Amino acid sequence: MLKRIIMPKKTRPTVRDVAALAGVSVATVSYVVNGRDDRIGADTRERVLAAVRDLGYAPNSSARGLRKRRTERVCLVIGSLGSPVQEQLVRDLHAAADDDGYGVLTLIVDSPAHAAHATRLLRQGVADGAVFFDSARHFGDLGELARGRLAMVVVDNSVTPDGFDVVRTPEYEACGEALDHLLAAGRRRVAFLGHRHDLELGDRSARLTAYRDALRRHGLGADGRLVGAGADSRVEGYRATTALMGLPEPPDALFVASDRAAISAIWAVRDTGRTVPADVAVLGVGNLAEGSVIRPALSTVGQRQVDFSRVARLLFERLAAADPPGSREIVLPWSFIPREST
Amino acid sequence: MLKRIIMPKKTRPTVRDVAALAGVSVATVSYVVNGRDDRIGADTRERVLAAVRDLGYAPNSSARGLRKRRTERVCLVIGSLGSPVQEQLVRDLHAAADDDGYGVLTLIVDSPAHAAHATRLLRQGVADGAVFFDSARHFGDLGELARGRLAMVVVDNSVTPDGFDVVRTPEYEACGEALDHLLAAGRRRVAFLGHRHDLELGDRSARLTAYRDALRRHGLGADGRLVGAGADSRVEGYRATTALMGLPEPPDALFVASDRAAISAIWAVRDTGRTVPADVAVLGVGNLAEGSVIRPALSTVGQRQVDFSRVARLLFERLAAADPPGSREIVLPWSFIPREST
DNA sequence: CTGTTAGCGCCTTCAG
DNA sequence: CTGAAGGCGCTAACAG
Numbered sequence: 268m269l270k271r272i273i274m275p276k277k278t279r280p281t282v283r284d285v286a287a288l289a290g291v292s293v294a295t296v297s298y299v300v301n302g303r304d305d306r307i308g309a310d311t312r313e314r315v316l317a318a319v320r321d322l323g324y325a326p327n328s329s330a331r332g333l334r335k336r337r338t339e340r341v342c343l344v345i346g347s348l349g350s351p352v353q354e355q356l357v358r359d360l361h362a363a364a365d366d367d368g369y370g371v372l373t374l375i376v377d378s379p380a381h382a383a384h385a386t387r388l389l390r391q392g393v394a395d396g397a398v399f400f401d402s403a404r405h406f407g408d409l410g411e412l413a414r415g416r417l418a419m420v421v422v423d424n425s426v427t428p429d430g431f432d433v434v435r436t437p438e439y440e441a442c443g444e445a446l447d448h449l450l451a452a453g454r455r456r457v458a459f460l461g462h463r464h465d466l467e468l469g470d471r472s473a474r475l476t477a478y479r480d481a482l483r484r485h486g487l488g489a490d491g492r493l494v495g496a497g498a499d500s501r502v503e504g505y506r507a508t509t510a511l512m513g514l515p516e517p518p519d520a521l522f523v524a525s526d527r528a529a530i531s532a533i534w535a536v537r538d539t540g541r542t543v544p545a546d547v548a549v550l551g552v553g554n555l556a557e558g559s560v561i562r563p564a565l566s567t568v569g570q571r572q573v574d575f576s577r578v579a580r581l582l583f584e585r586l587a588a589a590d591p592p593g594s595r596e597i598v599l600p601w602s603f604i605p606r607e608s609t
Numbered sequence: 610m611l612k613r614i615i616m617p618k619k620t621r622p623t624v625r626d627v628a629a630l631a632g633v634s635v636a637t638v639s640y641v642v643n644g645r646d647d648r649i650g651a652d653t654r655e656r657v658l659a660a661v662r663d664l665g666y667a668p669n670s671s672a673r674g675l676r677k678r679r680t681e682r683v684c685l686v687i688g689s690l691g692s693p694v695q696e697q698l699v700r701d702l703h704a705a706a707d708d709d710g711y712g713v714l715t716l717i718v719d720s721p722a723h724a725a726h727a728t729r730l731l732r733q734g735v736a737d738g739a740v741f742f743d744s745a746r747h748f749g750d751l752g753e754l755a756r757g758r759l760a761m762v763v764v765d766n767s768v769t770p771d772g773f774d775v776v777r778t779p780e781y782e783a784c785g786e787a788l789d790h791l792l793a794a795g796r797r798r799v800a801f802l803g804h805r806h807d808l809e810l811g812d813r814s815a816r817l818t819a820y821r822d823a824l825r826r827h828g829l830g831a832d833g834r835l836v837g838a839g840a841d842s843r844v845e846g847y848r849a850t851t852a853l854m855g856l857p858e859p860p861d862a863l864f865v866a867s868d869r870a871a872i873s874a875i876w877a878v879r880d881t882g883r884t885v886p887a888d889v890a891v892l893g894v895g896n897l898a899e900g901s902v903i904r905p906a907l908s909t910v911g912q913r914q915v916d917f918s919r920v921a922r923l924l925f926e927r928l929a930a931a932d933p934p935g936s937r938e939i940v941l942p943w944s945f946i947p948r949e950s951t
Numbered sequence: 952c953t954g955t956t957a958g959c960g961c962c963t964t965c966a967g
Numbered sequence: 968c969t970g971a972a973g974g975c976g977c978t979a980a981c982a983g
Contacts, residue, residue: 279757281975281976281977292955293954293955293976293978294954294955294979295953297977298978298979303979323756323757325757326733326976327733328671328674328730329670329976329977330975330978331733331976332670332977333669333672333961334959334977334979335959340730340735354689357717361723370726370730372730372735373715373717374714374715384712387712388682391667391673392669393682393714416621500899502899502902505899505902534876538904560844623959623960623961624961634971635971636962636969636970637969640969648968671959672960673960673962674961675960675974675976676961676962676963677962677975
């Protein structure tokens with residue numbers, strides 16, 4: 268009892284504390300804090316703001332979320348750290364969120380276990396909306412989440428809209444164009460280094476399918492030894508390429524499903540004494556900034572100007588809408604970006 | 610009115626809905642949901658769980674947080690995406706959180722603006738605890754956050770404990786050892802490529818200071834042209850190295866403050882027709898897995914076995930403790946890891 | 952212009 | 968073993 272009075276408060280200040288200190292009611296504090304102070308006198312407002320500062324008051328987000336039935340937070344669900352494309356997404360989403368007074372939380376989901384984890388948090392209402400990027404494949408039923416009143420935008424090519432918006436990238440077409448270029452230039456042994464999940468997906472992987480179809484278009488048979496994993500990281504790209512170059516009939520072109528690994532691949536090719544692109548052409552995916560700086564500059568496939576502001580806008584439109592808009596679908600512009608490595 | 614009855618419920622189910630469907634009281638539902646079901650009959654429990662499944666019920670985290678005055682969530686505040694060391698931290702923190710039934714949110718803070726953003730969320734009680742990694746420098750007063758009843762562990766060398774635990778890495782000593790090795794081997798023009806913030810920090814940057822002190826120990830003067838930015842990304846590492854190699858008197862060794870940039874540096878050196886390590890030695894920092902795979906393998910400085918489980922444990926000890934433990938300080942083992950590039 | 956007050960959904964004594 | 972009730976901190980009617 269006595270402790271209460273003597274000790275500094277161990278619990279964070281509430282509206283009531285602020286109200287008491289400023290000599291006003293809790294409603295007034297709430298109005299001031301929320302910017303609804305058209306009805307509040309200037310002097311009163313100042314007293315409240317001073318009390319807020321003195322006490323270090325910040326409104327409790329649980330209480331506010333409970334009352335308003337919105338958290339004013341959005342969630343970015345991404346598949347992994349380490350890909351610079353995502354940095355742009357982070358930036359664009361933060362920018363859009365700031366405009367609307369929202370906070371951004373990030374959930375890293377690179378396995379079904381993390382997806383379950385994320386699903387639980389999202390269903391518990393940790394945020395009002397979410398953008399899924401490079402992570403949708405780990406989730407079971409995204410539609411169920413959307414039905415739980417979560418505004419959602421999913422960047423993925425193989426998911427079907429179901430109460431949420433879908434953003435697609437025409438990977439298949441752009442990769443096909445790039446591969447045609449390679450094959451038209453006379454390359455005859457083109458290898459494919461995919462992500463592990465490209466190989467698991469098989470026919471449902473746009474990149475792998477684009478590769479197979481391009482070979483077929485040019486009358487070339489598939490050689491199983493030229494298809495494998497290696498796009499998931501720089502290390503794997505280096506290793507897989509080294510192995511490929513040790514083959515009795517090594518490839519004369521490499522289609523690598525990520526720029527990061529493609530850059531390692533260039534390095535690996537050169538470490539076996541060959542030249543890029545003279546001996547071996549290398550083609551990446553993603554249009555990483557780094558690719559345009561290295562020598563030879565990396566030919567790639569992706570957005571010319573990496574920009575996710577449209578994705579962010581979709582989410583905040585959804586959040587602002589009184590009635591949820593129907594499931595929309597947009598397509599980001601992808602193209603073949605030829606440089607020096609092919 | 611009629612709509613209410615006809616339309617599927619637009620709002621998420623609550624304990625009351627579950628209780629009504631299962632034919633029990635809300636208290637019973639709460640007991641079952643929270644595993645306090647020693648007092649509940651097995652059949653009753655089954656009915657409740659069935660209702661939970663049918664309705665797709667998940668307890669509202671705002672309401673629960675308000676009532677329990679804890680969110681059972683922790684926050685990872687990291688400085689950027691893209692560094693694989695952080696992947697290990699993410700993994701280790703998730704593992705520890707799962708054990709204790711906590712959720713993990715990630716906040717990306719690579720600027721003071723993002724720090725303000727994060728501070729607001731944290732002060733609003735979005736999580737019970739937080740680990741700061743590679744981000745502390747963007748914050749003004751971490752002590753104030755800790756006083757706001759947030760359990761905190763800060764991984765940073767220049768912050769002083771103030772109601773939170775601090776984890777340090779003996780960078781200065783380990784870098785010094787590595788540089789001594791370089792200089793003892795006869796290198797005379799050693800360049801330093803730092804992060805932008807190393808250069809801003811000046812004397813307070815362990816890596817830059819280690820560099821300057823090592824030169825001094827070996828009786829070498831400082832050459833301003835050999836010190837610059839370039840560690841922040843692969844691209845910058847490549848560019849900065851290329852510039853350095855174009856100098857009238859190019860360096861014979863490069864100390865690069867990140868492994869990622871150091872790897873680019875090796876490449877850039879070779880692209881100017883020189884050999885690593887014969888012409889130019891390259892030393893990185895961080896012990897990135899990739900560094901041990903490339904040829905020549907990258908000499909570096911860091912944790913031999915990258916492991917942050919102790920960091921995570923610190924946080925969860927703090928959360929479990931009734932009374933906050935005093936500010937603790939631990940030191941992670943860092944060492945010089947010589948390989949082929951020096 | 953400011954104060955009073957009724958919940959938001961949940962957990963947890965306290966009775967029964 | 969189960970039900971009723973209070974209150975966590977906040978916002979938004981509604982009074983005054």
